[in-house]
Amino acid sequence: MKYNLLNLLYMKFGLHIMASEHGFLTHVLGNLRRGVELGGFPEDFYKVISRPKRVLQVSIPVKMDNGQIEVFEGYRVQHCDALGPFKGGIRFHPEVTLADDIALAMLMTLKNSLAGLPYGGAKGAVRVDPKKLSARELEELSRGYARAIAPLIGDVVDIPAPDVGTNAQIMAWMTDEYSKIKGHNTPGVFTSKPPELWGNPVREYATGLGVAVTTREMAKRLWGGIEGKTVAVQGMGNVGRWTAYWIGKLGGRVVAVSDINGVAYKKDGLDTSLIAENRSLSGPSLVEMFVSKNGAEHIKNPDAIFSIDVDVLIPAAIENVIRGDNVGLVKARLVVEGANGPTTPEAERELYKRGVVVVPDILANAGGVVMSYLEWVENLQWYFWDEEETRKRLEAIMVNNVAKVYNRWQKEKEWTMRDAAIVTALERIYKAMKTRGWI
Numbered sequence: 226m227k228y229n230l231l232n233l234l235y236m237k238f239g240l241h242i243m244a245s246e247h248g249f250l251t252h253v254l255g256n257l258r259r260g261v262e263l264g265g266f267p268e269d270f271y272k273v274i275s276r277p278k279r280v281l282q283v284s285i286p287v288k289m290d291n292g293q294i295e296v297f298e299g300y301r302v303q304h305c306d307a308l309g310p311f312k313g314g315i316r317f318h319p320e321v322t323l324a325d326d327i328a329l330a331m332l333m334t335l336k337n338s339l340a341g342l343p344y345g346g347a348k349g350a351v352r353v354d355p356k357k358l359s360a361r362e363l364e365e366l367s368r369g370y371a372r373a374i375a376p377l378i379g380d381v382v383d384i385p386a387p388d389v390g391t392n393a394q395i396m397a398w399m400t401d402e403y404s405k406i407k408g409h410n411t412p413g414v415f416t417s418k419p420p421e422l423w424g425n426p427v428r429e430y431a432t433g434l435g436v437a438v439t440t441r442e443m444a445k446r447l448w449g450g451i452e453g454k455t456v457a458v459q460g461m462g463n464v465g466r467w468t469a470y471w472i473g474k475l476g477g478r479v480v481a482v483s484d485i486n487g488v489a490y491k492k493d494g495l496d497t498s499l500i501a502e503n504r505s506l507s508g509p510s511l512v513e514m515f516v517s518k519n520g521a522e523h524i525k526n527p528d529a530i531f532s533i534d535v536d537v538l539i540p541a542a543i544e545n546v547i548r549g550d551n552v553g554l555v556k557a558r559l560v561v562e563g564a565n566g567p568t569t570p571e572a573e574r575e576l577y578k579r580g581v582v583v584v585p586d587i588l589a590n591a592g593g594v595v596m597s598y599l600e601w602v603e604n605l606q607w608y609f610w611d612e613e614e615t616r617k618r619l620e621a622i623m624v625n626n627v628a629k630v631y632n633r634w635q636k637e638k639e640w641t642m643r644d645a646a647i648v649t650a651l652e653r654i655y656k657a658m659k660t661r662g663w664i
């Protein structure tokens with residue numbers, strides 16, 4: 226083993242900061258490099274955009290219910306603020322690494338630029354399995370993380386939100402903790418808060434609604450409409466379950482949904498309205514619900530979701546799930562990335578060779594951060610739109626976003642949709658950096 230700084234930090238403190246050669250960060254950097262080359266940007270731009278501006282690593286001690294102290298490892302990566310304050314979610318996951326967090330922050334910079342938001346990109350993470358904590362321990366950890374990153378965030382500095390393993394309640398605790406430090410209420414410092422604490426009810430389902438609207442807009446262009454088109458959704462967390470719900474509302478036929486324990490499959494279509502009627506359920510309990518209440522077949526292998534014969538496959542769980550080794554199973558003609566980074570570059574090349582279109586994460590799942598932006602605008606002004614008004618604004622931004630990327634992609638025959646999205650996003654960032662005199 227080479228005794229470089231990363232290895233030393235790992236051996237001395239157990240810090241999980243390594244990037245694997247085949248990992249998520251390598252894939253994101255590869256896509257970024259390709260975008261810089263296709264867009265004809267100078268190498269100096271790549272030098273700046275391929276590194277995070279600031280990385281904060283924190284240790285969060287929590288007194289566990291058994292009386293012992295456990296110290297959790299966390300990060301906040303601020304990748305780029307050329308377009309405005311840093312913005313991006315916080316992930317609580319047992320296997321997340323600093324390298325993953327950097328990759329996710331880079332995707333936020335691109336996503337926020339593409340959506341026309343006045344934000345740069347950031348992402349936070351804590352290495353923890355939140356399902357193994359009691360409610361008290363989870364609150365302690367959330368407040369501890371907010372205290373640890375407080376010196377570097379703020380409502381016009383860096384505005385976190387939820388990602389995998391976090392939710393509106395956690396944002397409420399963090400906002401409360403930050404407000405206590407400041408000595409006054411600061412609603413705009415975290416977004417996706419509960420409606421009781423300056424949140425907007427649309428945010429809970431915003432990412433899923435955005436993925437569904439993106440799917441409808443793509444289906445219109447490819448097949449004339451979404452009506453009756455069959456869809457499979459991987460992951461029944463925040464993004465997956467609301468994607469399935471809204472696909473159903475918009476006229477698509479969701480025939481399969483999955484979680485880590487398996488797939489619920491029904492050829493004639495699942496009754497996705499049950500998702501809204503059972504808001505307290507998620508993950509495996511939703512899959513079970515479709516089996517027990519909706520007569521769906523239960524397939525025990527969760528990866529069976531990829532091989533189901535559908536028009537649209539929506540991976541909405543985690544990164545690197547469609548890879549070189551399983552891409553051959555995919556039968557769908559359209560893949561819409563609800564998750565961040567679910568398709569590896571190798572798998573994507575293979576899909577395009579077969580004529581399958583992949584709608585990239587930075588376009589398809591932008592509904593969450595677009596809604597976060599609307600909530601933030603409300604918070605800064607202490608003014609609130611109603612649910613319908615907010616939803617209309619969100620939908621209009623998503624429809625416009627899809628048209629922008631699709632039209633660009635149509636003009637460049639050798640490009641993927643991801644190339645078109647990344648180059649469009651980079652153009653805005655490049656102009657801002659150039660005008661500021663950074664490059």
Ligand SMILES: NC(=O)C1=CN([C@@H]2O[C@H](COP(=O)(O)OP(=O)(O)OC[C@H]3O[C@@H](n4cnc5c(N)ncnc54)[C@H](OP(=O)(O)O)[C@@H]3O)[C@@H](O)[C@H]2O)C=CC1
Pocket residue numbers: 387388389390391432459460461462463464465483484485507508509527541542543544546563564565566590591593594
């Ligand atoms: N929340 C948001 O607003 C946004 C999220 N995203 C991205 O969307 C993805 C999902 O995030 P989100 O829904 O918030 O996270 P959640 O934590 O709410 O849900 C993730 C779900 O995926 C499940 N899961 C994990 N691995 C697998 C697998 N191999 N097969 C099937 N299911 C699996 C998890 O199960 P279990 O909990 O049992 O492990 C969990 O139910 C992530 O990539 C995230 O970065 C993107 C934009 C915005």
Ligand SMILES: O=C(O)CCC(=O)C(=O)O
Pocket residue numbers: 312313314315336384385386387388416417565590591593594595597
């Ligand atoms: O709403 C936000 O600010 C962040 C959403 C997010 O983390 C993401 O889009 O991946």
